[in-house]
Amino acid sequence: MNIALFLQNILNGLSIGAVYSIFALGYTLVFSILGIINFAHGAVFTLGAYCTYALAVGDFGLNGLLAGLSMPFRLPFPLALLGGSLIAGITGVLVERLAFRPLRAKGADALLALVSSLGVALIIVNLLQMLVGAEIYSFPSDIFGSLPMAMIVKVGGKVLAVRTVQIIILAVSMVLLVLLAWFMNRTRMGKALQATAENPETASLLGINVDRYIVSTFFISGVLGGLAGTLIGASFGLAGPYFGVSYGLKGLAVIVLGGLGSIPGAVLGGVVIGLGEAFLPPDYSSLKEAVAFIMLFFILLARPQGLLGRQTIQKV
Amino acid sequence: MPLLELDRVSVSYGPVQAVREVNLHVERGEVVTLIGANGAGKSTILRTISGLARIGGGALNFDGKDISRQRPDAILRLGLAHCPEGRQVLARQSVEDNLLLGAYVRKDLDGIDRDLESSYQMFPRLRERRLQPAGTLSGGEQQMLAIARALMSAPRMLLLDEPSLGLAPLVVEEIFSIIDALNARGMTILLVEQNARLALKHSHRGYVLESGQIAATGQARELLDDSRVLEAYLGA
Numbered sequence A: 001m002n003i004a005l006f007l008q009n010i011l012n013g014l015s016i017g018a019v020y021s022i023f024a025l026g027y028t029l030v031f032s033i034l035g036i037i038n039f040a041h042g043a044v045f046t047l048g049a050y051c052t053y054a055l056a057v058g059d060f061g062l063n064g065l066l067a068g069l070s071m072p073f074r075l076p077f078p079l080a081l082l083g084g085s086l087i088a089g090i091t092g093v094l095v096e097r098l099a100f101r102p103l104r105a106k107g108a109d110a111l112l113a114l115v116s117s118l119g120v121a122l123i124i125v126n127l128l129q130m131l132v133g134a135e136i137y138s139f140p141s142d143i144f145g146s147l148p149m150a151m152i153v154k155v156g157g158k159v160l161a162v163r164t165v166q167i168i169i170l171a172v173s174m175v176l177l178v179l180l181a182w183f184m185n186r187t188r189m190g191k192a193l194q195a196t197a198e199n200p201e202t203a204s205l206l207g208i209n210v211d212r213y214i215v216s217t218f219f220i221s222g223v224l225g226g227l228a229g230t231l232i233g234a235s236f237g238l239a240g241p242y243f244g245v246s247y248g249l250k251g252l253a254v255i256v257l258g259g260l261g262s263i264p265g266a267v268l269g270g271v272v273i274g275l276g277e278a279f280l281p282p283d284y285s286s287l288k289e290a291v292a293f294i295m296l297f298f299i300l301l302a303r304p305q306g307l308l309g310r311q312t313i314q315k316v
Numbered sequence B: 001m002p003l004l005e006l007d008r009v010s011v012s013y014g015p016v017q018a019v020r021e022v023n024l025h026v027e028r029g030e031v032v033t034l035i036g037a038n039g040a041g042k043s044t045i046l047r048t049i050s051g052l053a054r055i056g057g058g059a060l061n062f063d064g065k066d067i068s069r070q071r072p073d074a075i076l077r078l079g080l081a082h083c084p085e086g087r088q089v090l091a092r093q094s095v096e097d098n099l100l101l102g103a104y105v106r107k108d109l110d111g112i113d114r115d116l117e118s119s120y121q122m123f124p125r126l127r128e129r130r131l132q133p134a135g136t137l138s139g140g141e142q143q144m145l146a147i148a149r150a151l152m153s154a155p156r157m158l159l160l161d162e163p164s165l166g167l168a169p170l171v172v173e174e175i176f177s178i179i180d181a182l183n184a185r186g187m188t189i190l191l192v193e194q195n196a197r198l199a200l201k202h203s204h205r206g207y208v209l210e211s212g213q214i215a216a217t218g219q220a221r222e223l224l225d226d227s228r229v230l231e232a233y234l235g236a
């Protein structure tokens, strides 16, 4: 393998892996506080991507109830990304209200929330399909304003394509990771959130309003999901309202591979799977969607708790 | 008016009634002990007072306010702290972070610093281990941390559920001398203890709970002299 191709694979792997990490962190945060997987996370991812598209591009395509309509305004991409992610965050809060809180209030088995979150996911996806149809949406080439779509760099006589969206992804994920680490480990709210994750009952005796932290967690999780959806959408287009489903499954592979409930695990798992996909030889490219699960299989054989998981999964 | 007052309080877990029409009160500045066999409902009463268990019937007042429908965090903010059974420390966080989370409801940074210092004076072993994860402490050290953490909220009243459980006799003495010292500074305490004789010696009054009902109550000294209580709970 020549050096340019190697660097190209590293760049592609790191940037797609960073998006997987951001997306998987959304699962992890909810899992670490409630001990269950939020199956609506993939739908929130999709919704965030469509909202950013609507805010930045302004049209709703040719099918669905909104066909032919257009937004009265258009936002520059960074603002649209922020807007789409915030809407996804609010949707995360709604998911908690609809699918999780009623069951929790009744003291129902946590597993039931798997089913109710799947139900909310279907509602979101079907509503999207009803509104904007099932066609493919792509961000136009001038989406980053005057920035080009890609830069060509020459390495040892060979070319390396650095896409603008990849630089944006890497920058956004760096900032996010630093923010998240600072928030979790250095702030009073972050410590209270960790306490709630470790033992909600003890947290409540310390004066922590557990319900409020659960809602905040769903909000942060939704923002991360919407952000990831938008970044994937900006990289590869929005392939219909169901395009979050395969990422939803891949995200599950990421968190299990990294170690359930572990924040560094979600980050590492995303990068490992991203790199694995990028280094897949072109002859095997039809296996790309399976790479995550093949890697998961072999890593779990060696380390059943995942790369950075604790020896046993504790939920107090 | 008592600081804490339970009026015919009942609590059920599903079809099982764990606490039946309990009347109990604690005056300001008192240490009151609740004794009873395993499963009598002692922890349930404390959990109901602090909002962890839902009250089934009756009235529950703290400082003249009805707290029967309040969340645990709101009850703590009123100045009623609960140190639960079984050393519920946050195992993954450091000793010092556990203590600081105990002060989560407070905003007075100077006061928090002062109280952190006095926690360390009360339990020097916690200072030595202040940066290590609380889960790596010994059982006795975790119990000290749980008590110190409950005090970090600067409460007016403390509910203590079996603070001496599993501790060496010397450490138990230490815990009871701390209870005395806290009370001397005006802290009101409701104590649940297996070690009934020792607990009553350090209390003003006591209640004996039997299958969820109050079977006897009185001055601690009277209970210590009561032959029925003696036989049933003091192992004499």
Ligand SMILES: Nc1ncnc2c1ncn2[C@@H]1O[C@H](COP(=O)(O)OP(=O)(O)OP(=O)(O)O)[C@@H](O)[C@H]1O
Residues within 6 Å of the ligand: B013, B016, B018, B036, B037, B038, B039, B040, B041, B042, B043, B044, B045, B085
């Ligand atoms: N979460 C629960 N669900 C169902 N039943 C419960 C629950 N918690 C307690 N009980 C029952 O309620 C009764 C009282 O329990 P509680 O823990 O209050 O007793 P206790 O006096 O504190 O006992 P111990 O001395 O063993 O701590 C017991 O019969 C117990 O089995």
Ligand SMILES: [Mg+2]
Residues within 6 Å of the ligand: B042, B043, B044, B085, B161
């Ligand atoms: Mg008990």
